Amino acid sequence: QQSxxxxxxxIEKIAELVKGIRIAxxxxxxxxxxxxxRPMGTQSAEFDGTLWFFTWKNTEKVDEFQHNPHVNVAYSExxxxxxxxxxxxxxxxLDKAKMQELWEPPLKAWFPDGLDDPNIALxxxxxxxxxxWDSPSSKMVHLYGM
Amino acid sequence: QQSxxxxxxxIEKIAELVKGIRIAxxxxxxxxxxxxxRPMGTQSAEFDGTLWFFTWKNTEKVDEFQHNPHVNVAYSExxxxxxxxxxxxxxxxLDKAKMQELWEPPLKAWFPDGLDDPNIALxxxxxxxxxxWDSPSSKMVHLYGM
Ligand SMILES: Cc1cc2nc3c(=O)[nH]c(=O)nc-3n(C[C@H](O)[C@H](O)[C@H](O)COP(=O)(O)O)c2cc1C
Numbered sequence: 001q002q003s004x005x006x007x008x009x010x011i012e013k014i015a016e017l018v019k020g021i022r023i024a025x026x027x028x029x030x031x032x033x034x035x036x037x038r039p040m041g042t043q044s045a046e047f048d049g050t051l052w053f054f055t056w057k058n059t060e061k062v063d064e065f066q067h068n069p070h071v072n073v074a075y076s077e078x079x080x081x082x083x084x085x086x087x088x089x090x091x092x093x094l095d096k097a098k099m100q101e102l103w104e105p106p107l108k109a110w111f112p113d114g115l116d117d118p119n120i121a122l123x124x125x126x127x128x129x130x131x132x133w134d135s136p137s138s139k140m141v142h143l144y145g146m
Numbered sequence: 147q148q149s150x151x152x153x154x155x156x157i158e159k160i161a162e163l164v165k166g167i168r169i170a171x172x173x174x175x176x177x178x179x180x181x182x183x184r185p186m187g188t189q190s191a192e193f194d195g196t197l198w199f200f201t202w203k204n205t206e207k208v209d210e211f212q213h214n215p216h217v218n219v220a221y222s223e224x225x226x227x228x229x230x231x232x233x234x235x236x237x238x239x240l241d242k243a244k245m246q247e248l249w250e251p252p253l254k255a256w257f258p259d260g261l262d263d264p265n266i267a268l269x270x271x272x273x274x275x276x277x278x279w280d281s282p283s284s285k286m287v288h289l290y291g292m
């Protein structure tokens with residue numbers, strides 16, 4: 001089922017669905033073509049068409065998306081029957097001002113040295129398309145050209 | 147962290163972690179390189195190194211993995227802090243005897259005609275590697291050569 005929503009309505013719908021889902025699975029492609037996913041903490045700022053994650057620079061996922069930028073971010077909340085798949089391209093961002101803007105105290109669990117950690121970085125995912133399954137019908141809705 | 151578990155111990159560990167997680171996110175790669183994921187019902191039979199899913203033959207995911215067999219199956223259970231990423235290769239299986247073996251009544255929600263649906267099929271995922279994040283340490287453990 002393809003949606004007739006505008007880009008703005010699509011972004012609003014995704015924002016509403018992923019709100020409060022604190023962990024997403026972030027999938028990237030390794031050089032040998034395998035798909036790896038890992039849990040990543042999401043931002044509490046409302047989704048506006050771009051996704052941001054904090055990471056360390058020297059990790060496998062960074063190597064993977066620098067080689068092949070295609071990634072998927074999957075949100076699932078079975079208790080609410082909410083499932084969202086976001087496809088996009090990932091970029092490493094080293095901008096300290098942006099990090100300051102996005103920093104939230106719960107990130108201390110993963111980054112105890114906070115923004116002083118010389119190895120901390122941001123991943124920006126530019127979203128290309130998304131799908132969601134909404135309760136109660138659980139029908140898939142495609143959102144293109146985001 | 148690379149695990150020193152044997153293949154058997156790794157499979158047992160994954161079986162224990164994913165037990166009871168009824169929905170997984172299944173990610174495949176489209177011809178243009180984009181990564182798409184969607185929720186899929188899991189089997190209640192214990193994981194033994196191969197994953198099985200029921201599907202319809204004429205769906206996007208089948209086209210995708212027939213073009214590029216690499217897929218990821220992500221299990222997440224935030225309430226237990228359990229996250230598992232399984233990387234493997236997907237194959238379409240049309241064997242009715244295998245379908246009979248794996249059929250479970252809750253599948254009626256997705257396949258109301260059951261095994262009489264001429265469009266029903268199985269996806270077999272041959273697992274190549276997996277990673278998991280276990281509570282309370284949340285450290286990643288790699289399992290290779292599954
Ligand atoms: C909770 C839930 C469980 C689902 N289980 C299955 C399933 O077991 N098999 C399946 O083919 N589709 C299942 N679907 C539908 C898929 O997510 C998807 O919409 C459909 O298979 C078509 O996907 P595709 O066009 O990406 O191939 C499920 C959807 C939801 C919301």
